Amino acid sequence: MMTLYHNPYSQHVRRVAALLEEVQIPYETKHVALDDGAHMEPDFLAVNPNHQVPTLIDGGVKIHESNAILRYLCNKHELVDWYPADPAARASVDQWLDWCQSRLSGSVVDIVLNRVFMGDEADHAAIARGEAKMVELASILGAALEHSDYLAGDSVTIADLSVASSVSQLQLADAVPDHPAIRSWYERVCRIPGFDRTLPQMLG
Numbered sequence: 001m002m003t004l005y006h007n008p009y010s011q012h013v014r015r016v017a018a019l020l021e022e023v024q025i026p027y028e029t030k031h032v033a034l035d036d037g038a039h040m041e042p043d044f045l046a047v048n049p050n051h052q053v054p055t056l057i058d059g060g061v062k063i064h065e066s067n068a069i070l071r072y073l074c075n076k077h078e079l080v081d082w083y084p085a086d087p088a089a090r091a092s093v094d095q096w097l098d099w100c101q102s103r104l105s106g107s108v109v110d111i112v113l114n115r116v117f118m119g120d121e122a123d124h125a126a127i128a129r130g131e132a133k134m135v136e137l138a139s140i141l142g143a144a145l146e147h148s149d150y151l152a153g154d155s156v157t158i159a160d161l162s163v164a165s166s167v168s169q170l171q172l173a174d175a176v177p178d179h180p181a182i183r184s185w186y187e188r189v190c191r192i193p194g195f196d197r198t199l200p201q202m203l204g
């Protein structure tokens, strides 16, 4: 059975767990206590030298980077609805997967880590930087969702799981962008049972 190194408050774990749950691929989780520094211990660094969750172990295959794990699962299990084979459709999914990592993720971390998890050690300049950037990012995301139900068209793909997992992280900080198309898309993704099951208890 696959093993997913996991933490319930990780946006990056959440997108992988959502796909596994929704398509019912059996897996076990190993909790990595980020708040106790377990990710810096030698036994976990041997699993992922980047000291990050998620990491997936599937027999002899070991993968880090959440979106790479999503692609691997779709390729291995032929989940063509979630990750289409047609080059143009696939490029649209890839575009949003990469946008999530390269544009959205850093600002989400700046806002949520510091507003929700860092307490007295919060970096207030990072919060301000993240919030300023989020204005631009929300207008890009919102515009993309104004004319289709999902990011890559009319059906849900791993791009939606990826970006919505980051939006759910913003929800922890009550910072989901106030844009009607984003809000209705996010509600749509939250209605996917596998995604809903991965939301941390404080959002339940």
Ligand SMILES: N[C@@H](CCC(=O)N[C@@H](CS)C(=O)NCC(=O)O)C(=O)O
Binding pocket: 009, 010, 011, 012, 013, 034, 039, 050, 051, 052, 053, 054, 064, 065, 066, 067, 101
């Ligand atoms: N680009 C990575 C980011 C993973 C990541 O940032 N994981 C966080 C939890 S959400 C983590 O493990 N942080 C601990 C650390 O970076 O030391 C991915 O998409 O998987």
